[in-house]
Amino acid sequence: MTTHAKNERRSDCPISVALDIIGDRWTLLIVRDLLFKDRDEFGAFLQSEERIATNVLADRLRKLEAHGIVSKVPHASDARKSQYRLTDRGLDLAPILVDLIVWAARYEKTAAPPKVLKRMLEDREAFIAETVHAAKKRATHE
Amino acid sequence: MTTHAKNERRSDCPISVALDIIGDRWTLLIVRDLLFKDRDEFGAFLQSEERIATNVLADRLRKLEAHGIVSKVPHASDARKSQYRLTDRGLDLAPILVDLIVWAARYEKTAAPPKVLKRMLEDREAFIAETVHAAKKRATHE
DNA sequence: CAGGATCCGTTTCGATACTG
DNA sequence: CAGTATCGAAACGGATCCTG
Numbered sequence: 389m390t391t392h393a394k395n396e397r398r399s400d401c402p403i404s405v406a407l408d409i410i411g412d413r414w415t416l417l418i419v420r421d422l423l424f425k426d427r428d429e430f431g432a433f434l435q436s437e438e439r440i441a442t443n444v445l446a447d448r449l450r451k452l453e454a455h456g457i458v459s460k461v462p463h464a465s466d467a468r469k470s471q472y473r474l475t476d477r478g479l480d481l482a483p484i485l486v487d488l489i490v491w492a493a494r495y496e497k498t499a500a501p502p503k504v505l506k507r508m509l510e511d512r513e514a515f516i517a518e519t520v521h522a523a524k525k526r527a528t529h530e
Numbered sequence: 531m532t533t534h535a536k537n538e539r540r541s542d543c544p545i546s547v548a549l550d551i552i553g554d555r556w557t558l559l560i561v562r563d564l565l566f567k568d569r570d571e572f573g574a575f576l577q578s579e580e581r582i583a584t585n586v587l588a589d590r591l592r593k594l595e596a597h598g599i600v601s602k603v604p605h606a607s608d609a610r611k612s613q614y615r616l617t618d619r620g621l622d623l624a625p626i627l628v629d630l631i632v633w634a635a636r637y638e639k640t641a642a643p644p645k646v647l648k649r650m651l652e653d654r655e656a657f658i659a660e661t662v663h664a665a666k667k668r669a670t671h672e
Numbered sequence: 673c674a675g676g677a678t679c680c681g682t683t684t685c686g687a688t689a690c691t692g
Numbered sequence: 693c694a695g696t697a698t699c700g701a702a703a704c705g706g707a708t709c710c711t712g
Contacts, residue, residue: 403562403631404638406631407555407558407580410553411554411559412553412554412555413549413553416549416552417553420545477637483629484629484633488548489548491623491626492545495619496547
């Protein structure tokens with residue numbers, strides 16, 4: 389049922405929404421998928437390597453929708469499917485996600501960073517613009 | 531024990547650390563407290579209005595330390611206390627946290643935003659610099 | 673008294689089976 | 693394919709206890 393009646397706490401740093409969305413592993417992952425990967429369907433999210441469970445995914449998509457970050461629309465061609473799109477509010481997270489990824493990568497001494505990362509670093513503004521544009525495009529006519 | 535060789539998953543977006551730290555309500559909150567509030571002791575974190583439990587707090591501080599985001603040092607004047615400081619890596623989160631707070635506030639139609647928020651918006655760079663500087667200062671001679 | 677650790681009832685998670 | 697139902701396992705929250 390998960391009628392999370394939101395016990396909204398007031399803080400002098402209005403971070404409550406951010407806590408719910410960013411401060412949750414799974415919602416963060418979904419937003420990442422929507423932004424940077426070509427995933428916008430239920431089944432596509434499931435294929436993320438982080439292996440989210442179906443019930444948790446359904447719950448988080450509902451939460452994202454409730455917060456106005458994602459909107460659910462019936463799929464254009466396939467009646468069985470639904471498509472999840474980032475709203476403007478969700479798209480506004482793009483720069484933050486990029487910075488977050490860059491931050492994480494900076495201290496991670498793992499193998500060679502992927503090309504994406506290089507672009508994020510050297511061409512941040514353009515990369516963000518392209519990402520948002522691509523996400524919007526996907527949303528309109530996929 | 532910094533044996534964080536755990537279940538490191540490889541992703542083409544190296545977001546794993548970010549998931550562990552930012553994608554967790556409590557660690558996110560601790561970092562916020564360290565950055566923007568004058569809290570750097572165990573007891574101080576407990577007084578956050580979000581009411582973290584002592585066992586969870588201890589766990590998250592350990593996790594932050596393991597990830598090299600926070601360091602624990604004996605308190606200068608009071609032998610009973612410990613002080614938690616943000617490392618350089620932790621301080622690098624400042625711009626991201628600021629953007630996150632601004633993002634959250636932009637869509638939150640609650641009461642008048644606090645002064646801090648105004649500064650974050652109108653004077654972002656300077657505000658971040660001051661915040662980091664203040665955190666460092668606190669760390670050295672509090 | 674500050675910084676935890678431990679116990680314990682409740683909530684959430686994660687895996688899988690199941691349904692429309 | 694997109695979810696829901698179920699259930700054991702893990703995490704949480706709160707209270708209390710312990711230790712320097």
